[in-house]
Structures are given as C-alpha cells and as structure tokens.
Amino acid sequence: MKIRMAHGSGGEETRRLVEEIFVAAFGNDRLRAMEDAAVVKLKGKTAFTTDSYVVTPLFFRGGDIGRLSVCGTVNDLLMMGAKPEYLTAGFIIEEGMDTGTLEKIALSMAEAAKESGAAIVAGDTKVIEGRGGLFINTSGIGTVPEERDISARNCAPGDAIILSGTLGDHHACILSARMGIENSIRSDTAPLCEPVGALLHSGAKVKAMRDITRGGLGTVLNEVCGAAGAGAQIYEDRIPVTAQVKSFCEILGLDPMYMGNEGKFIAVVGKDDADKALAALRETRGGKNASHIGNVCEGKAVTMITAVGGRRTIHTMTGEGLPRIC
Amino acid sequence: MVPEAVVRFLSGYGGRPVKIMEVCGTHTATALRGGIRSLISDKIRLVSGPGCPVCLASSAYIDRLCALAKDGCVIVSFGDLLKVKGSTGSLLDMKAAGHGVEMVYSPLDAVRIASERPGKTVVLAAIGFETTAPAHALVVETAIQKGLKNLMLLTAMKRLMPALDLLCADPGLDAFIAPGHVAAVTGSAVFEPAAKKHKKPFAVAGFTPESMLLAMYCLVKQIGAGGSGVANLYGEAVRPEGNEKARAVMDKYFEPGDAYWRGLGVIKDSGLYLKKEYMRFDAGSFGRNDEGAEARGCMCGAVLTGRSDPDECPMFGNKCTPEDAYGPCMVSAEGVCGIWYREGAAK
Numbered sequence: 093m094k095i096r097m098a099h100g101s102g103g104e105e106t107r108r109l110v111e112e113i114f115v116a117a118f119g120n121d122r123l124r125a126m127e128d129a130a131v132v133k134l135k136g137k138t139a140f141t142t143d144s145y146v147v148t149p150l151f152f153r154g155g156d157i158g159r160l161s162v163c164g165t166v167n168d169l170l171m172m173g174a175k176p177e178y179l180t181a182g183f184i185i186e187e188g189m190d191t192g193t194l195e196k197i198a199l200s201m202a203e204a205a206k207e208s209g210a211a212i213v214a215g216d217t218k219v220i221e222g223r224g225g226l227f228i229n230t231s232g233i234g235t236v237p238e239e240r241d242i243s244a245r246n247c248a249p250g251d252a253i254i255l256s257g258t259l260g261d262h263h264a265c266i267l268s269a270r271m272g273i274e275n276s277i278r279s280d281t282a283p284l285c286e287p288v289g290a291l292l293h294s295g296a297k298v299k300a301m302r303d304i305t306r307g308g309l310g311t312v313l314n315e316v317c318g319a320a321g322a323g324a325q326i327y328e329d330r331i332p333v334t335a336q337v338k339s340f341c342e343i344l345g346l347d348p349m350y351m352g353n354e355g356k357f358i359a360v361v362g363k364d365d366a367d368k369a370l371a372a373l374r375e376t377r378g379g380k381n382a383s384h385i386g387n388v389c390e391g392k393a394v395t396m397i398t399a400v401g402g403r404r405t406i407h408t409m410t411g412e413g414l415p416r417i418c
Numbered sequence: 419m420v421p422e423a424v425v426r427f428l429s430g431y432g433g434r435p436v437k438i439m440e441v442c443g444t445h446t447a448t449a450l451r452g453g454i455r456s457l458i459s460d461k462i463r464l465v466s467g468p469g470c471p472v473c474l475a476s477s478a479y480i481d482r483l484c485a486l487a488k489d490g491c492v493i494v495s496f497g498d499l500l501k502v503k504g505s506t507g508s509l510l511d512m513k514a515a516g517h518g519v520e521m522v523y524s525p526l527d528a529v530r531i532a533s534e535r536p537g538k539t540v541v542l543a544a545i546g547f548e549t550t551a552p553a554h555a556l557v558v559e560t561a562i563q564k565g566l567k568n569l570m571l572l573t574a575m576k577r578l579m580p581a582l583d584l585l586c587a588d589p590g591l592d593a594f595i596a597p598g599h600v601a602a603v604t605g606s607a608v609f610e611p612a613a614k615k616h617k618k619p620f621a622v623a624g625f626t627p628e629s630m631l632l633a634m635y636c637l638v639k640q641i642g643a644g645g646s647g648v649a650n651l652y653g654e655a656v657r658p659e660g661n662e663k664a665r666a667v668m669d670k671y672f673e674p675g676d677a678y679w680r681g682l683g684v685i686k687d688s689g690l691y692l693k694k695e696y697m698r699f700d701a702g703s704f705g706r707n708d709e710g711a712e713a714r715g716c717m718c719g720a721v722l723t724g725r726s727d728p729d730e731c732p733m734f735g736n737k738c739t740p741e742d743a744y745g746p747c748m749v750s751a752e753g754v755c756g757i758w759y760r761e762g763a764a765k
Contacts, residue, residue, distance in 0.1 A: 400425070403453045404453035407761070407762040
C-alpha cells in the first residue's frame with residue numbers, strides 16, 4: 093500500500109497507520125496508551141537533545157534512515173555521559189511512500205532502540221506532497237550520574253585524544269550509493285553504548301567526548317580545542333582508515349579528516365590514562381580499532397604531523413561537504 | 419613510504435631557485451594535505467596550474483546555460499559548476515528561481531533524466547579534460563542508441579596539451595608535475611614533444627604525498643642536470659600509450675577547436691567540440707570566449723598560470739570565500755583558491 097495524504101489527516105487512516113506500523117514496531121505500554129504525551133519518571137541530572145534525519149538513499153549498506161535516526165540521537169546523549177532513557181520520533185512522510193518500506197524502517201528503529209536500552213514513547217506523523225521520501229526527527233532524554241562532568245571545557249594541555257575507530261565509512265558508503273559505485277564499504281551507523289560504557293568504567297578520567305558526524309574529525313577537534321582554549325597535535329599515521337575507504341578517497345579527492353561518521357567518537361582523557369582507555373575500548377565491538385591519535389597542547393591550532401612527516405594545520409570544515417548524509 | 423633520502427634531498431636543496439607547476443587540482447590538495455611545503459627547501463616553489471575545468475569555464479558559458487534554463491530546458495551539471503557566477507547569476511540562482519537544474523555525479527545521468535522527461539529538452543553541461551570527455555562521448559552514443567531526441571550538450575571541454583605547451587614557454591616555470599588522471603587517458607608519451615621542445619622535465623605523479631615527493635625529487639634532479647625527460651611515477655594507472663578505448667570514443671564524436679582559458683586567452687585546438695555530423699546534439703557551444711571576464715579585479719587568471727599564489731589576490735579570504743565566491747577558483751573543489759582557503763594555506 094502507498095501512503096496517501098489521508099494518512100496524515102489525523103483521522104482513521106492515521107490511527108491505523110500509527111497502530112499497525114509504529115505501535116506494533118516500538119511496542120511499549122506508554123506508546124500503546126496513545127495519550128497526548130508520554131509521562132515518564134527520571135532521576136537526577138538529565139540530558140535532552142534532538143536531531144533531524146534527511147539522508148538519501150533511505151537504505152544503505154550497514155543501515156537505513158530509521159537506524160540512523162535512533163543512533164544519532166542516542167549517541168548525542170551518550171557523549172554527555174548520559175544513559176539514554178526515552179526517545180520520541182516524528183515522521184514527515186512524502187505521499188507515495190510504500191507502507192512496507194515504512195514498516196521496515198520502523199522495525200529497524202525498534203532494533204536500534206533496543207540495542208541502546210532506550211524506549212520510543214511518543215511520536216507524530218505528517219504526510220506531505222512529494223515523491224515517496226521520508227524525514228525523521230527524534231528527540232531523546234537521558235540521565236547523567238550526579239558526579240559526572242563531561243565537557244570540552246575540561247580539556248587541558250597534555251590530555252590524550254582517543255579516536256574510537258576508522259574514519260569515513262558512513263560518508264564513503266552514502267556517496268558510493270549515490271554515485272552508483274559498487275564496493276563493499278559499510279556505514280558504521282551504531283549506538284555507542286558499549287564503547288562509551290567501557291570507557292567510563294575503565295578507570296580513565298574521561299574529560300570530554302564528541303561523536304564525529306558531519307564536519308568530520310577536523311571540525312570536531314577544532315570545536316573541542318576552541319571550547320577548551322587549547323590546541324592539539326595529532327599524527328596522521330595513527331588515524332585508522334580502512335584500505336577500501338582510503339583508496340575511495342584517493343580516487344575522488346576526499347579527505348577522511350572531514351568525512352562524516354555515525355558510529356565513531358573521540359574521547360579526551362587524562363594524560364596518563366590513554367592506555368587504560370584504549371584497553372577498555374578495544375574490548376568492545378565498536379572500539380576494536382581505537383587509537384591514541386595525539387594530545388591536547390598549548391596554543392590554539394590543531395596541527396597534524398602527516399604520514400610523510402610534514403606539518404599541516406587542520407581547520408574547521410568550510411563549505412557544505414556532502415549534503416543529506418544524515 | 420618515501421625514502422628518507424628523497425625528503426633529505428628536497429629539504430636540503432641549495433641550488434638555484436626552481437619553480438615546479440602541478441597541473442591538477444587534486445595534486446594541489448594532496449600537497450597541502452601532506453604538508454609537503456613544510457618538507458621542502460624554500461628554493462623549491464610549487465605552483466598550481468590550470469587543472470580545474472570548472473575554474474576555466476567562461477562566464478559566457480555560464481550565461482548560455484542560465485539562458486537555456488530560463489527557456490525551459492533542464493540543465494544537468496556537476497555540483498561545482500552550479501555555483502559559478504556568470505554575468506547575471508549562477509545556475510544555483512536559476513534553480514532557486516524554480517528553473518530546471520539537476521546536479522549529477524556522472525554525465526550518464528543525463529541520459530536517464532532525458533528518458534524520464536520526454537517533453538523537456540535536457541542539456542548536459544559537458545565540461546572537463548580528456549578524463550571526462552570519454553564519458554560525455556558515451557552520453558552521445560547512448561542517446562543515439564536509445565533514439566533520444568531531447569538530449570543536447572553544451573560543451574566547454576578542454577585538451578590539456580595545447581595549454582601545457584604554452585605554459586612550457588614561460589621562462590619562469592622549470593618543470594611540471596603532470597596530472598595522473600588525464601595521463602591515464604592520453605598516455606605519458608603525450609608530454610614528450612613539449613618536454614623536448616622546451617627542454618623542461620615532466621613527471622606523471624599519483625595522488626599521494628609520497629608520489630608527489632618522488633616526482634619533485636626526479637624533477638629537481640633533472641633540472642640540475644639539464645634533463646627534459648618524462649618520468650612516469652604512476653605506473654599503476656598510466657601507460658605510455660594511455661587508454662586507447664577511451665580516446666577512440668572521444669575521437670568518434672568530438673574534434674579539436676579553439677577554446678578560451680582563463681588567464682591564457684584563446685588557445686588553438688585546445689577545446690573539444692561535437693563533430694559536424696553530431697551537431698544536432700549541440701546546444702550552442704561555439705564562440706563562448708569572453709576575454710573581458712577578468713576585468714572585475716579577480717586574479718584567477720594569474721593564479722591558474724602559476725604567476726600568483728591565491729593569497730596574493732586582495733580579495734582572497736575577505737571578498738572572496740567559498741561561501742560567497744567572486745572568482746571560479748574559489749568555487750570548485752578542484753579550484754586552487756578554494757583548496758588554499760579550506761586548507762588554511764594562506765600566509
């Protein structure tokens with residue numbers, strides 16, 4: 093069946109669509125009650141965030157817009173040291189979308205939410221004219237232990253910068269799909285609960301964390317350093333990039349430093365804690381390739397020592413990068 | 419990995435000052451990303467050449483595309499070209515005003531778009547060097563096979579060698595890093611006549627800092643010895659004879675003709691145009707050579723010929739940025755000014 097304008101009217105068609113697809117997939121009592129708002133109980137400090145997802149294509153190797161929309165928001169909560177608790181999901185569906193496709197996306201969201209330990213407790217559906225596309229907004233709320241203080245402001249010269257894994261996989265995957273290039277590059281879209289959990293329990297003093305999405309590592313490092321009032325020195329040969337992504341970048345002139353990821357983050361840890369952090373991360377599914385890529389230093393600039401030994405200043409990304417990547 | 423001796427030689431070089439031109443925008447980016455300038459002696463200067471087809475597009479060409487869009491045609495173009503300003507605006511402005519402008523990643527997408535919209539005339543903005551020209555030729559071939567009557571090309575394709583021949587005559591340039599992608603099609607042997615004639619060495623390099631450093635090592639050594647050879651350091655992709663199949667399809671549909679190069683003027687036989695028998699596919703490509711376009715104070719012409727670095731232009735980084743570009747070299751991903759700006763290479 094195709095989605096028609098009537099599915100967004102708020103009447104019988106909407107009710108059936110919500111029940112048969114979304115409530116069925118996300119299945120929990122709060123959602124099933126179909127009240128105007130979900131009422132939840134939270135303890136202590138809370139983190140609250142929102143993000144919208146407009147990726148094309150809707151399905152890609154390693155994920156889809158549904159999985160992405162849950163992971164993106166969950167990861168933003170995790171980066172503040174929060175435990176993701178509840179999510180909301182808003183769907184803007186273009187007329188003509190297949191309900192089977194929508195169901196697949198909803199089930200994928202449910203699975204990602206389960207992996208994250210969060211429940212989708214409220215939602216909204218609108219239908220607009222168009223060509224069968226889909227946009228999703230998710231908001232998320234999580235709880236932060238009272239004593240935990242994770243912020244880029246905490247970083248100081250000497251601190252170690254840990255990268256959780258390979259760069260560029262999501263970006264290269266999306267671009268390959270759009271350009272019709274055959275390869276086996278998979279998006280890294282994943283909730284970061286496991287690696288973040290391991291890191292927070294490793295005994296390392298975790299000062300700041302950032303997931304490396306749009307803008308890439310180059311932009312994220314500049315943001316962290318800007319907030320900390322410090323600089324950073326990193327080493328190109330310590331930054332993991334798979335051979336396939338590397339050659340993809342060489343052919344297209346792309347730079348992994350500015351490519352988006354959906355399952356990678358950097359953590360800034362105390363200067364003597366790099367080994368502890370690495371050992372913990374490497375035990376996890378999302379952290380096998382974790383690497384100590386450099387350190388926070390005095391100054392303002394982010395500098396890279398390149399693989400051939402040159403010095404390169406890393407700036408915030410300018411220009412638009414690749415649109416509709418997430 | 420580069421042998422240490424190569425880096426040691428390049429950093430310790432104390433001979434006469436030399437100027438090496440890298441012709442391809444991807445090499446410009448590779449050099450900056452590898453921090454190559456920080457590794458070589460001040461006596462070796464690396465300058466960029468006219469290696470970005472988007473930067474070379476004249477404003478008369480952009481104006482023609484915009485006029486076609488206004489007339490109801492669907493313009494199919496690579497993304498970078500959309501942002502280049504003509505005398506009245508860019509294709510992006512046309513798109514925002516509701517005219518038919520489609521961004522694609524491959525010229526062959528034009529065939530799909532023309533098939534999907536039989537009632538519309540679809541015009542492919544066919545720019546590029548010998549690297550892209552075979553793909554444009556395939557578009558014509560496929561359109562003929564499918565009997566498409568609503569697909570046309572507005573061409574501004576360039577042949578690199580006539581321009582390089584002209585640049586070789588510049589006494590300020592000592593050697594050239596030849597573009598790997600173009601050489602894959604033309605073959606490395608194509609550079610030999612110019613190298614011999616002007617007594618200047620060439621090196622075909624791949625797109626890694628290692629390959630570029632090796633190329634520079636070969637070139638500086640050759641300059642010292644008065645050599646004029648063509649070294650191929652990108653053997654995995656480039657053969658002396660090039661890619662004959664790609665050239666055959668290109669030669670089937672296109673032929674050389676005079677073309678305008680920003681900063682160099684009109685160069686004989688440096689363009690590629692549809693042959694007479696395929697002229698029904700042409701959307702008005704001839705005579706779009708506007709030599710007056712640089713009167714606006716833009717130094718793109720000097721930048722594209724290695725006479726100026728991007729940051730020597732008074733507009734660089736203030737009046738002219740990637741977000742609001744004045745000159746085409748700031749617009750494109752392959753444009754020298756844009757690369758310098760994004761990489762923060764300005765002094």
